[in-house]
Amino acid sequence: MQRRDFLKLSATAGAVSCVTACGSKTAETVTPPQPDAQEQVNWGSCTCNCGHSCPLQVVTRDGDIVRIETDNLGDDSWESHQSRACAKGRSFKKKVYAADRLKAPMKRIGKRGEGRFVEISWEEAFDTIAAELRRVIDTYGNEAVYCQYGSGRLYSWFSGGHWNGGGRWGAKLLNLLGGYLGQYNTYSSGQASNAGQYTFGGRPVSGYAELQNSDFYLSFGHNPGETEMSGAGGGYDLSVLAKGLETVIVDPRYTDTLVSKEAKWLPIRPGTDAALCEALCYEIITRGAADEAFLNRYCVGYDNQTLPQGAPANADFKSHILGGGPDGVAKTPEYAAPITGIAADEIRALATKLIAAEAPFIGQGLGPQRQANGEQTVRAITMLPLLLGKVGLPGTSTGFTPAKNVFPLTLSPTGANPTKAQIPCFMWSEAVARGEEMTALKDGVRGVDQLSTGIKFIWNYAGNALINQHSDANGTHRILEDESLCEFILVHDVQMTPSARYADILLPDLTDVEVNDISGNPATHAGVITAMTSAIRTPFEAKGCFEVCLEVARRLGVEREYAEGRSYQQWLEHLYNGFAASKGYPEYAELVRMGIYRVQDTTPKIGLEAFVDNPEANPLATPSGKIEIYSETLAQMAQSWVLPEGDEIPAIPSYVRTWEGYEDVDTRAEYPLQLIGHHTKGRTHSSFHSNRWMREAVEDCVWINPKDAQERMIQSGSLVLIRSKRGQVRVRARITPRIMPGVVSLPQGAWRNNAGEVDDGGCVNTLTAMRPTAIGKCNPQHTNLVEITPA
Numbered sequence: 081m082q083r084r085d086f087l088k089l090s091a092t093a094g095a096v097s098c099v100t101a102c103g104s105k106t107a108e109t110v111t112p113p114q115p116d117a118q119e120q121v122n123w124g125s126c127t128c129n130c131g132h133s134c135p136l137q138v139v140t141r142d143g144d145i146v147r148i149e150t151d152n153l154g155d156d157s158w159e160s161h162q163s164r165a166c167a168k169g170r171s172f173k174k175k176v177y178a179a180d181r182l183k184a185p186m187k188r189i190g191k192r193g194e195g196r197f198v199e200i201s202w203e204e205a206f207d208t209i210a211a212e213l214r215r216v217i218d219t220y221g222n223e224a225v226y227c228q229y230g231s232g233r234l235y236s237w238f239s240g241g242h243w244n245g246g247g248r249w250g251a252k253l254l255n256l257l258g259g260y261l262g263q264y265n266t267y268s269s270g271q272a273s274n275a276g277q278y279t280f281g282g283r284p285v286s287g288y289a290e291l292q293n294s295d296f297y298l299s300f301g302h303n304p305g306e307t308e309m310s311g312a313g314g315g316y317d318l319s320v321l322a323k324g325l326e327t328v329i330v331d332p333r334y335t336d337t338l339v340s341k342e343a344k345w346l347p348i349r350p351g352t353d354a355a356l357c358e359a360l361c362y363e364i365i366t367r368g369a370a371d372e373a374f375l376n377r378y379c380v381g382y383d384n385q386t387l388p389q390g391a392p393a394n395a396d397f398k399s400h401i402l403g404g405g406p407d408g409v410a411k412t413p414e415y416a417a418p419i420t421g422i423a424a425d426e427i428r429a430l431a432t433k434l435i436a437a438e439a440p441f442i443g444q445g446l447g448p449q450r451q452a453n454g455e456q457t458v459r460a461i462t463m464l465p466l467l468l469g470k471v472g473l474p475g476t477s478t479g480f481t482p483a484k485n486v487f488p489l490t491l492s493p494t495g496a497n498p499t500k501a502q503i504p505c506f507m508w509s510e511a512v513a514r515g516e517e518m519t520a521l522k523d524g525v526r527g528v529d530q531l532s533t534g535i536k537f538i539w540n541y542a543g544n545a546l547i548n549q550h551s552d553a554n555g556t557h558r559i560l561e562d563e564s565l566c567e568f569i570l571v572h573d574v575q576m577t578p579s580a581r582y583a584d585i586l587l588p589d590l591t592d593v594e595v596n597d598i599s600g601n602p603a604t605h606a607g608v609i610t611a612m613t614s615a616i617r618t619p620f621e622a623k624g625c626f627e628v629c630l631e632v633a634r635r636l637g638v639e640r641e642y643a644e645g646r647s648y649q650q651w652l653e654h655l656y657n658g659f660a661a662s663k664g665y666p667e668y669a670e671l672v673r674m675g676i677y678r679v680q681d682t683t684p685k686i687g688l689e690a691f692v693d694n695p696e697a698n699p700l701a702t703p704s705g706k707i708e709i710y711s712e713t714l715a716q717m718a719q720s721w722v723l724p725e726g727d728e729i730p731a732i733p734s735y736v737r738t739w740e741g742y743e744d745v746d747t748r749a750e751y752p753l754q755l756i757g758h759h760t761k762g763r764t765h766s767s768f769h770s771n772r773w774m775r776e777a778v779e780d781c782v783w784i785n786p787k788d789a790q791e792r793m794i795q796s797g798s799l800v801l802i803r804s805k806r807g808q809v810r811v812r813a814r815i816t817p818r819i820m821p822g823v824v825s826l827p828q829g830a831w832r833n834n835a836g837e838v839d840d841g842g843c844v845n846t847l848t849a850m851r852p853t854a855i856g857k858c859n860p861q862h863t864n865l866v867e868i869t870p871a
């Protein structure tokens with residue numbers, strides 16, 4: 081049977097099973113209990129930054145949650161499959177009734193970060209915030225105000241919203257007051273977006289659905305079995321669309337996504353994918369399989385023919401690979417093997433598969449790019465489909481992370497920010513410590529040449545990056561603790577998180593199942609829009625973002641301009657109805673009656689299709705309009721930017737050695753193990769960490785290979801001490817061959833405990849480094865060297 085015929089059968093049967101994602105499907109249908117006469121069902125949504133916004137049915141009795149169900153409507157056929165929630169969404173009762181739920185406004189009484197607070201009235205909280213905002217703006221100017229990255233309610237369209245504006249409504253308020261220091265990049269994909277921008281003028285990519293038309297799937301560090309667990313997520317998509325498709329996944333860990341009979345694991349040392357790609361390119365070129373006609377028509381700098389005029393001789397990609405470049409090294413499999421840990425014969429065998437494939441689908445997750453040389457890794461992976469000339473065609477992709485067809489999202493308007501200065505989001509703690517020194521050429525400041533002030537006021541809405549999710553927690557602690565640097569910190573959250581402990585004023589928010597709002601589920605083919613309503617009786621006074629900002633606006637004389645005559649509910653209906661009308665979705669009242677509305681889109685999405693069809697009519701947004709294998713922009717940056725010792729900005733995709741990479745032999749003498757921190761099914765970042773059900777379901781422990789454990793006399797399940805140059809963490813060890821020797825992984829997101837010298841909360845960011853990547857100034861949080869000993 082052809083693979084595609086088989087796919088049709090398995091998909092329509094709706095009986096595909098997947099062992100890893102709790103949100104995915106099993107063969108048997110379990111009928112959920114029907115609500116009885118006293119019970120009420122409201123639709124809600126899990127809007128954390130897993131990004132899938134699964135619908136939840138919240139069953140209450142007299143305002144108390146009885147249980148949580150999820151999307152169980154329809155026949156669950158592939159064409160309109162259910163967006164079922166994973167165990168995190170299904171355990172939302174534990175979020176609403178969390179023991180550490182914030183219940184009243186508080187002000188700090190101890191030292192910053194100590195976590196000592198007293199309750200105050202909402203009036204006092206609003207008065208203090210308004211007065212501090214006025215004082216900071218009058219004293220230092222608007223550049224001193226910063227909205228911290230925070231993604232805990234990212235996908236609540238109107239009550240929460242985006243990270244970079246104190247929950248959207250905060251941005252609207254601050255814009256009326258003269259603006260705030262902006263940010264660009266994300267902690268998620270900064271390296272990929274910078275790499276994409278300089279090479280392709282963006283990140284063109286194919287949808288998961290193209291896997292159906294592919295005959296070989298090669299993926300680097302992509303683990304949707306854990307990172308896209310929704311019934312509408314990539315984990316389920318792969319189990320249907322890549323079934324029967326020969327698959328190779330390159331990852332230091334044997335991930336949950338690898339658990340299928342089609343997939344082969346190719347373990348690789350973190351941060352070395354670019355060296356593997358170079359060797360694959362060497363094989364493709366020397367076996368005569370490079371599509372030179374394609375490369376010369378669509379790209380700049382593959383070989384000397386298309387190298388820009390001002391470029392040095394032999395600065396082209398082909399010379400670099402074959403040994404004619406400035407380093408004189410041919411990038412053979414024998415060159416890559418000792419760097420990557422993959423045998424030369426394995427590399428040659430992979431090259432054979434790639435060359436033989438008619439429609440290779442090449443992709444990556446975001447883990448490989450969250451490295452000190454991440455931009456180069458992304459660019460090197462995208463060279464594979466280019467060299468083969470296999471892009472813009474059915475079944476192929478460009479090497480970036482696969483896309484979804486459906487992604488309904490709209491957010492509340494903020495107005496324009498009159499303050500032009502922006503920093504890379506990862507550089508905020510530097511901007512607290514030494515803002516006035518930060519420049520465009522040294523620190524990636526945009527909009528101005530140099531900042532005029534350090535950050536003095538932080539508005540932190542639904543974020544834990546004030547400490548837990550940012551790098552070098554001990555270093556960040558020292559910066560935040562010093563009240564002469566940042567003078568005021570507002571945290572608006574639902575739980576007493578590590579970041580909340582650094583607040584000067586701490587405000588309790590309503591959770592996503594306690595508000596009226598809208599969410600939308602990104603999906604391949606079938607997603608949902610949910611009308612979030614609530615019958616939960618919150619037994620204390622919590623306030624949402626709109627209301628908090630309204631009260632502050634009132635005190636600063638901009639209430640009328642802020643609210644524009646509408647209440648929150650009126651804004652919600654007004655904004656949603658406008659969006660719905662443009663898309664043909666049901667209007668608000670009808671959506672509330674329906675609960676969820678399924679959005680379907682089966683339009684093929686093939687990365688670079690229009691450009692490949694007609695490059696003259698559809699040029700890319702690069703300076704040349706072509707794919708810039710050699711980027712003159714990067715070459716100029718390498719000349720003009722002030723880089724720290726050891727940082728490089730190559731004009732062509734190439735592997736670069738980094739600090740605390742495998743080849744940093746000096747540091748490895750004391751810290752011999754490479755540490756990464758994967759995103760785990762047990763949390764979304766730090767969200768759900770204090771949820772006991774999730775902690776019982778998914779153990780927090782550091783993954784270590786039997787060989788490394790034996791050398792260190794470590795027993796499985798025993799406590800170990802992990803040490804980096806920056807700090808120490810005490811956690812349990814899980815000895816497993818699912819991680820390659822020489823590499824360990826501590827799942828990111830566990831809550832830091834800063835009480836003692838050793839963090840026994842298990843936060844990986846106690847170990848990570850606050851040193852940005854060379855090009856994008858992004859977070860290299862998977863680049864670390866450590867040593868582990870029994871504790």
Ligand SMILES: Nc1nc2c(c(=O)[nH]1)N[C@H]1C(S)=C(S)[C@@H](COP(=O)(O)OP(=O)(O)OC[C@H]3O[C@@H](n4cnc5c(=O)[nH]c(N)nc54)[C@H](O)[C@@H]3O)O[C@H]1N2
Nearest residue numbers: 231232268542543544545549573589591765766767828861
């Ligand atoms: N070492 C390491 N660090 C990383 C990463 C990594 O891979 N390794 N990944 C990075 C990435 S990709 C990202 S996106 C960031 C994510 O970092 P964050 O954006 O900080 O995301 P979370 O850790 O989920 O924190 C969400 C916060 O929102 C709060 N919250 C939850 N629900 C609500 C609500 O209803 N209202 C309010 N007001 N608050 C709420 C939670 O209590 C929590 O404090 O972390 C980054 N940090």
Ligand SMILES: Nc1nc2c(c(=O)[nH]1)N[C@H]1C(S)=C(S)[C@@H](COP(=O)(O)OP(=O)(O)OC[C@H]3O[C@@H](n4cnc5c(=O)[nH]c(N)nc54)[C@H](O)[C@@H]3O)O[C@H]1N2
Nearest residue numbers: 268301307330350351445446447448758759760761764765
């Ligand atoms: N359950 C859950 N889902 C999530 C999140 C979560 O925290 N929990 N976070 C959400 C968010 S905001 C984001 S940005 C995404 C993050 O999604 P990703 O960034 O893709 O997740 P990671 O686990 O950091 O990395 C994916 C894989 O890359 C591997 N890896 C690490 N370094 C390297 C390397 O150098 N080379 C190679 N080949 N592989 C490497 C890791 O072992 C891991 O299996 O996930 C989203 N979904």
Ligand code: SF4
Nearest residue numbers: 126130134166169310
């Ligand atoms: S964590 Fe993600 S997959 Fe799980 S319920 Fe929430 S949105 Fe859905």
Ligand SMILES: [Mo]
Nearest residue numbers: 129267268269
């Ligand atoms: Mo992210």
